[in-house]
Every structure is written in C-alpha cells, then in structure tokens.
Amino acid sequence: MEVIEVKYDNKIVKYFAYATIFWGVIGMLVGLVAALQLAFPDFFNDYLGYKLISFGRIRPLHTNAVIFAFVGNAIFTGVYYSMQRLLKTRMWSDKLSYINFWGWQLIIVSAVITLPMGFTSTKEYAELEWPIDIAIAVMWVIFGWNMFATILVRRVKHIYTAIWFYLATFVTVAVLHIFNSFEVPVHFMKSYSWYSGVQDALVQWWYGHNAVAFFLTTPFLGLMYYFVPKAANRPIYSYKLSIIHFWALIFIYIWAGPHHLLYSSLPDWAQSLGVVFSIMLIAPSWGGMLNGLLTLRGVWDKVRDSAVLKFFVVALTAYGMATFEGPLLSLKNINSLTHFTDWTIAHVHVGGLGWNGMLAFGMLYYLFPRLFKTELYSKSLANAHFWIATFGIVLWAIPMYWAGFSQGLMWQEFNPDGTLANPDFLTTVTALKPFYIMRSFGGLIYIIGVLLMGYNLIKTAKKEHLLTMRWLK
Amino acid sequence: MEIIYLMLIVSLLIALVFLASFIWANKTGQYDDDVTPGMRILYDDEEVKEVKEVKEVKEETNKNNQINKNGSNRSKV
Numbered sequence: 001m002e003v004i005e006v007k008y009d010n011k012i013v014k015y016f017a018y019a020t021i022f023w024g025v026i027g028m029l030v031g032l033v034a035a036l037q038l039a040f041p042d043f044f045n046d047y048l049g050y051k052l053i054s055f056g057r058i059r060p061l062h063t064n065a066v067i068f069a070f071v072g073n074a075i076f077t078g079v080y081y082s083m084q085r086l087l088k089t090r091m092w093s094d095k096l097s098y099i100n101f102w103g104w105q106l107i108i109v110s111a112v113i114t115l116p117m118g119f120t121s122t123k124e125y126a127e128l129e130w131p132i133d134i135a136i137a138v139m140w141v142i143f144g145w146n147m148f149a150t151i152l153v154r155r156v157k158h159i160y161t162a163i164w165f166y167l168a169t170f171v172t173v174a175v176l177h178i179f180n181s182f183e184v185p186v187h188f189m190k191s192y193s194w195y196s197g198v199q200d201a202l203v204q205w206w207y208g209h210n211a212v213a214f215f216l217t218t219p220f221l222g223l224m225y226y227f228v229p230k231a232a233n234r235p236i237y238s239y240k241l242s243i244i245h246f247w248a249l250i251f252i253y254i255w256a257g258p259h260h261l262l263y264s265s266l267p268d269w270a271q272s273l274g275v276v277f278s279i280m281l282i283a284p285s286w287g288g289m290l291n292g293l294l295t296l297r298g299v300w301d302k303v304r305d306s307a308v309l310k311f312f313v314v315a316l317t318a319y320g321m322a323t324f325e326g327p328l329l330s331l332k333n334i335n336s337l338t339h340f341t342d343w344t345i346a347h348v349h350v351g352g353l354g355w356n357g358m359l360a361f362g363m364l365y366y367l368f369p370r371l372f373k374t375e376l377y378s379k380s381l382a383n384a385h386f387w388i389a390t391f392g393i394v395l396w397a398i399p400m401y402w403a404g405f406s407q408g409l410m411w412q413e414f415n416p417d418g419t420l421a422n423p424d425f426l427t428t429v430t431a432l433k434p435f436y437i438m439r440s441f442g443g444l445i446y447i448i449g450v451l452l453m454g455y456n457l458i459k460t461a462k463k464e465h466l467l468t469m470r471w472l473k
Numbered sequence: 474m475e476i477i478y479l480m481l482i483v484s485l486l487i488a489l490v491f492l493a494s495f496i497w498a499n500k501t502g503q504y505d506d507d508v509t510p511g512m513r514i515l516y517d518d519e520e521v522k523e524v525k526e527v528k529e530v531k532e533e534t535n536k537n538n539q540i541n542k543n544g545s546n547r548s549k550v
Contacts, residue, residue: 158510175487199476206480239511243504250491254484
C-alpha cells in the first residue's frame with residue numbers, strides 16, 4: 001500500500017480572497033464618488049474641478065473595478081477553493097495559479113491608472129485600451145489552461161455542476177472578449193474598433209450583455225451550487241434541475257444581447273430576437289434561483305443563526321428579482337419608459353449589490369474560518385454587516401427606481417398643444433437630485449458594511465497566527 | 474448587417490462546442506446518476522489521502538487494510 005497525500009493549495013485562495021476585499025472597498029468607494037458627483041455636481045466640477053476624477057472617467061473605473069476586480073477576484077477565490085475539493089486534486093500548476101493572480105492584479109492596477117487619465121476605447125465594460133486587452137486575454141487563457149488541466153487530472157469521474165458553470169464562463173468570456181476587442185491601434189494607448197456604426201454596437205452588446213451573463217452570472221451560479229449546499233450542509237434541492245438549469249441557460253444566454261439596442265437603428269428583427277431570448281431566460285434563471293432557495297428546505301432554522309446563509313438567501317432573492325426584471329425591461333413597451341433612465345442603474349445594482357455582493361460576502365465569511373482553521377472573529381459583527389448591507393441595498397435601489405420612473409415619465413410628458421412639458425433636459429435632471437443624495441447614502445452604508453467585513457475577516461486571519469504562535473511556544 | 478454572419482458563426486461555434494460536450498457528458502455516463510453527486514460534495518473538506526494498491530501485496534494484507542481503505546480511498550469514485 002502506498003499512500004499519496006494531496007495538499008490543496010489554500011494559499012492561492014487566501015490571496016484572491018484578500019484581493020476581493022481590497023478591490024471591493026476600492027471599487028465601491030469609487031462608485032460612491034461617482035454617486036456624489038451626480039448629487040453635488042457643483043462641488044466636484046466647480047470647487048474641486050479635478051479632471052482625473054470627473055464623472056466620465058470615474059464611472060468606467062467604478063464599473064471595471066467592481067466587475068473585474070471585486071467580482072473577478074471573488075470568482076477566482078471560489079473557483080480555486082471549490083475546484084480542488086470537487087475534483088479532489090490540487091490545481092494542476094501552482095505556477096499558473098500565481099501568474100493568474102499577479103497578472104490579474106496588474107491588469108487592475110493598469111486600469112486604475114489609465115482610466116482616470118482618460119485612456120478609453122469608449123466601449124462599455126470594455127473601456128481598457130488594446131495593450132491591456134491583450135493582457136486580459138493572456139491571463140484569462142492561463143486561468144482556463146490551469147482549469148482544464150486540473151479537470152483532466154481529477155480524481156473523481158463525475159464533474160459537478162459548478163465546474164460546468166466555470167467552464168462555460170471561461171469559454172464564452174474568452175471568445176466574446178477577443179471578438180469585441182478587435183481594434184486598430186493608432187498608437188500606444190489609442191485604438192479604434194474594427195467594426196463601425198450599428199454593427200459595432202451589436203458586437204459591443206453581444207459582448208456587453210454576456211459580461212453580465214458569463215462574468216456576473218454563470219461563475220456565481222457555479223459558486224452558489226457549491227457554497228449554498230456546503231454552508232447549509234444539505235445537498236442541492238435537485239441535482240437533476242441543476243443539470244437542466246446549466247444547459248438551458250448557456251444555450252439561451254448568448255442571444256439576448258440585442259435587447260440593449262431597442263429603439264436604435266438596429267434592424268427590428270434583431271431587436272425582437274433579443275427580446276424573445278430574454279423572455280425565455282426567465283425559465284432557467286428561476287429554476288436556478290428556486291433550486292438554491294429550496295436547498296434550505298428543512299434547515300431554515302440554520303438561516304437564523306448563520307450569517308453566511310442569510311447572505312446567500314438575500315443573494316438568491318436578488319438574483320430572482322433581477323432575472324425577472326431583466327426580461328420585463330427587454331419588452332419594448334416597458335423599455336419605452338425605462339430606456340436611458342436611472343431604472344437601468346437600479347436594475348444593475350440589484351444584481352450587483354444583491355446577487356454578486358451578498359454571495360461574495362457570504363462566501364468569504366464561509367471561507368475564512370476554514371482557510372485559517374479557526375472560528376470567525378465576531379459572529380455578531382457578521383450579522384451586523386448583513387443587516388447593514390441589506391438596508392443599504394434597499395436605500396440604494398428604491399430611490400433609483402423612483403428616479404428612473406419620474407425621469408421616464410417627465411421625458412414623455414406633453415403639453416395639450418403637443419410640445420414637450422420639459423423641453424429643458426436639465427429640469428429632468430435637477431428633479432432627481434434628492435434621489436441621488438439618498439442613493440449615495442445607501443451606497444455609503446453598504447460600504448461601511450464591507451469595511452466591517454474586512455475588519456472581521458482580517459481579525460479572523462490574525463487569530464490563526466496567534467494560535468500557531470502560542471503552539472510554537 | 475454583414476456583422477451578423479460573423480456573430481452567427483461564432484455563436485453557433487460556441488453552441489456546437491457546448492453541444493459536443495453535452496453529448497460527451499451523456500455518453501460517458503456523467504449524468505447516469507443524478508442524485509448522489511449532490512450529496513457527495515458535502516464530504517470533501519479533508520485533505521485527500523489516495524491509497525494506491527501495490528500489486529505484489531498479498532490478499533491477506535489487502536483484507537487487513539480494507540477498513541483503512543474504505544475510510545480514505547477516494548480514487549475514481
């Protein structure tokens with residue numbers, strides 16, 4: 001008999017977890033600055049007047065930081081932790097793992113530098129210029145390479161659903177990122193898209209919608225299928241449903257992009273195609289959401305005591321709301337009211353703050369005690385974070401829905417003689433000021449929650465250190 | 474709208490890749506059991522200790538180690 005011990009690489013998980021917390025705080029603070037600029041434009045434009053933090057530069061920094069830095073690092077944290085355990089093997093190559101880590105952080109740093117300086121390709125969620133685009137593609141392929149190789153050397157035959165979600169994430173994001181980033185460099189740090197006009201727009205939203213679908217949704221669904229059963233210590237409600245959920249979702253999701261271009265010069269049939277696929281998405285999305293929530297059947301008492309499960313429940317509920325609202329917003333009659341209004345921002349943040357944020361927080365609270373083999377530093381602080389974050393989301397979302405609704409109605413308001421009731425666009429902006437102030441407050445509260453989490457988790461990590469020190473003495 | 478051809482080809486290629494992996498998954502028996510994989514993930518936290526059998530070892534020693542093996546063997550379940 002020969003015993004082979006397999007040591008999981010927990011260090012890489014810790015690295016990514018720290019990065020998640022760090023970039024989460026930074027990305028959200030930048031978001032807060034952007035929100036305050038809308039609430040108090042005079043202060044920022046006239047009094048401060050710094051070009052580097054003007055709204056047009058800060059906004060893409062916020063979206064890139066929370067999507068690719070906060071959520072991106074959270075994905076890597078969860079994938080590197082769960083994949084090793086699901087496949088019962090260490091990551092195939094430690095070298096690739098750490099290249100993935102440092103490369104990704106370098107890309108983020110380069111975004112933090114170039115976006116405020118005004119370097120942008122102007123494509124939403126793909127603003128980074130061509131040298132960084134290439135770096136992203138290389139890092140992504142390294143991540144995928146390591147993942148595929150790990151799957152090939154696995155010690156179990158069955159590939160758990162979560163892994164399938166990770167695979168779909170890798171393949172689709174790689175293809176879409178590469179095709180959307182075809183650009184002609186003019187010089188270092190300036191390029192123009194390969195495509196032009198409405199064709200460029202269609203490619204952009206083919207990519208853009210799938211940044212939401214395959215960066216914010218499928219990897220997190222994979223994490224959900226691993227961490228919710230683990231935290232509840234119950235198998236997923238229906239494993240069969242998880243299989244159907246996965247295959248249905250990936251075959252439909254990629255066609256939904258054109259719903260971002262309703263009422264544009266995109267041919268009508270293409271717009272309708274996007275709408276049809278968006279509506280179809282309700283079925284797999286809600287199947288997944290219910291599968292997650294029903295996993296807690298019989299263990300709802302655990303939710304009362306566990307902050308981790310509380311975070312997961314709110315995350316799944318927010319996912320359900322966002323994936324129901326999304327298809328509704330893609331209907332042309334509803335879209336005629338909501339298009340270009342703050343409603344869209346509210347929709348995105350129910351997904352971002354609710355689904356991604358809460359799931360990432362729950363996952364981190366689950367991971368730290370296990371990674372450092374100790375108890376969480378403070379459970380009551382974690383519970384406080386949960387309530388603060390939930391309250392923050394409510395304070396964030398309600399004013400923005402309200403703002404979006406008023407904005408849409410004001411734009412459509414006519415006088416009896418047929419002229420616009422608000423011919424001056426500015427009046428429809430200044431009317432929203434109170435909502436922008438409330439929204440900033442909601443965001444501030446949410447960030448305070450994240451800071452509490454950072455403190456709590458770092459204290460947890462230090463506890464392990466103290467324990468080993470004592471043991472050494 | 475020539476771009477639609479490029480997008481259709483790329484989208485369909487991705488879909489075909491997924492379709493192929495779906496067929497592969499079905500044919501290789503990935504989905505033969507749709508109940509226990511959900512339960513098995515609940516027992517994965519300890520570090521893996523894979524026990525490899527060395528062929529020369531007599532059956533008796535094998536039997537003696539059976540309990541030990543059942544406790545920790547995680548190879549190709």
